[in-house]
Amino acid sequence: MSLVTNIARAAAAIVRPQSLAGMELLASAVILLDADGHITYINAAAENLLESSLKALARQKLSALFTNPDELQHIIAQAREHKFSDLRQDLTLERAGKDPLQVDSMVSALDEPPGAVLIELRENVQQLKLDREERILDQSQVNKELIRNLAHEIKNPLGGIRGAAQLLEMELPPLHLAELREYTQVIIKEADRLQTLVDRLLAPHRRPHIVGDVNIHEVCERVRSLILAEFPVGISIRRDYDASIPEFRGDKEQLIQTVLNIAHNAAQALSERIVQGDAELILKTRVARQVTLAKVRYNLALDLHIIDNGPGISPQIRDRIFYPLVSGREGGSGLGLTLAQTFVQQHLGVIECESRPGFTDFRILLPLP
Structure with missing residues (x-):
């Protein structure tokens, strides 16, 4: 039968x-x-x-x-x-x-x-991947335009507010100077804080792309030392490197900032495990073959993973983590992952994220020569 x-x-x-x-x-x-x-x-x-x-x-x-x-x-x-x-x-x-x-x-x-x-x-997994990357690129472009326009609209009024507060402080009556100066200083300091935020929003679009030979393991080691300097106890950072990965052309400082932003977010999310002493961060490098990035096919690509055993990303923001000003941490600026995505895209790569309780994996794919 x-x-x-x-x-x-x-x-x-x-x-x-x-x-x-x-x-x-x-x-x-x-x-x-x-x-x-x-x-x-x-x-x-x-x-x-x-x-x-x-x-x-x-x-x-x-x-x-x-x-x-x-x-x-x-x-x-x-x-x-x-x-x-x-x-x-x-x-x-x-x-x-x-x-x-x-x-x-x-x-x-x-x-x-x-x-x-x-x-x-x-x-069709490949088609789904291409569609997802296209949506990410489109959204990233919209974010860039929104950030640039919003930042420029904010800068001019901020300068006026700060200048007016300084002039007002100069005109305060001596009798009440100490009392009222406290309020003008609040205005000046908050205007400065917003100015710093605006500058951070505009930074990736202003800074020239400095291209040189990059060894990704030097980037990872730099990030590892910075994280351990800030979190010396309770966290282990495990290396899982593929030593055969060749150098490639890129902006080393941008890539250090990219990996650091992701790793620093992970370390902060591991706060409870750091107290328990079992927090773990993994820096893993591999070579991916026949990879399509932004509709371009590459024979080889760097496959960099930044993995932590933290609580995972909240489902409420999982689809929006690369949007500007979206943060899963109280007091976070919501700019770290946005800047990381911008820098990776300037290197013709993509960032992907998989997250569940006890496991979060940020994957960076960059074309290799």
């Missing part, structure tokens, strides 16, 4: 017999449709992909699950007409209220039962 016949017979009863155990182990989603386009069988991978169970989807039309089923239905119709033995095609399947599915599809017509079609779907 063929595997296809087993699937067809099992689908009629909506069960998962032992004979189809192999289908349940497949990483790709397998869907069987009857002649009318109703779902009669899906494997476990398809349940994960479609975010529903075989019991819930059985006897439903596959086309009803998507808001743009026309292309998929056209492929199925071609398969039923035996215009090809099987057809592979990239599809974007949109769903109401959910993220669209980027998938590689393969559709095959079955001889038994008549009119049945077998569909295999594999999530």
Whole structure:
């Protein structure tokens, strides 16, 4: 008895017999449709992909699950007409209220039962990655324009406020000078603080890109020494270096600032574990091959990971951590990761982040010669 016949017979009863155990182990989603386009069988991978169970989807039309089923239905119709033995095609399947599915599809017509079609779907990870990078780049560009415009709009009034406070202080009556000078000093100091913040916002866009030969392990060692100087007790920083990584052209100071911003955030997030004495920070370097960064394919790329065993990033801000002025720490400026992303993008690279309680991994990818 063929595997296809087993699937067809099992689908009629909506069960998962032992004979189809192999289908349940497949990483790709397998869907069987009857002649009318109703779902009669899906494997476990398809349940994960479609975010529903075989019991819930059985006897439903596959086309009803998507808001743009026309292309998929056209492929199925071609398969039923035996215009090809099987057809592979990239599809974007949109769903109401959910993220669209980027998938590689393969559709095959079955001889038994008549009119049945077998569909295999594999999530297109590369396309998802490209789409995510494009969104990050677009958002980063919007952030840059917003920061520049906002900073310039703030600078001029700040100068006027500070100057007016200084003039006011000079005109204070001697009798009340000490008492009232306290208020003018508050105005001056707060204006200076805001000026410093504005300067930090504009810094990455002003500073020239100083290019030289960079050894990424010298960058990591510099950051390691700075973190240990500030947090000498309770934290261990583990090195996991690939010594074969070549030097590359870049701005060493910008890269030190990038890694330091991420590592310093991690160290601050590890405060409870530092007290317990089991805080750990890992600096890990590897070489990635055949990597696409900002729609450009590179044979080699630096794959740098900054990993900590802290509490993880709050789900409320996880998707916005690279936005300016977004911080997960009380009193944080929310600029560290924004500057890190800007510097990495100036080196034609990307930053990715994976976080869960007990594990946060910032991954920096930079092209290598």
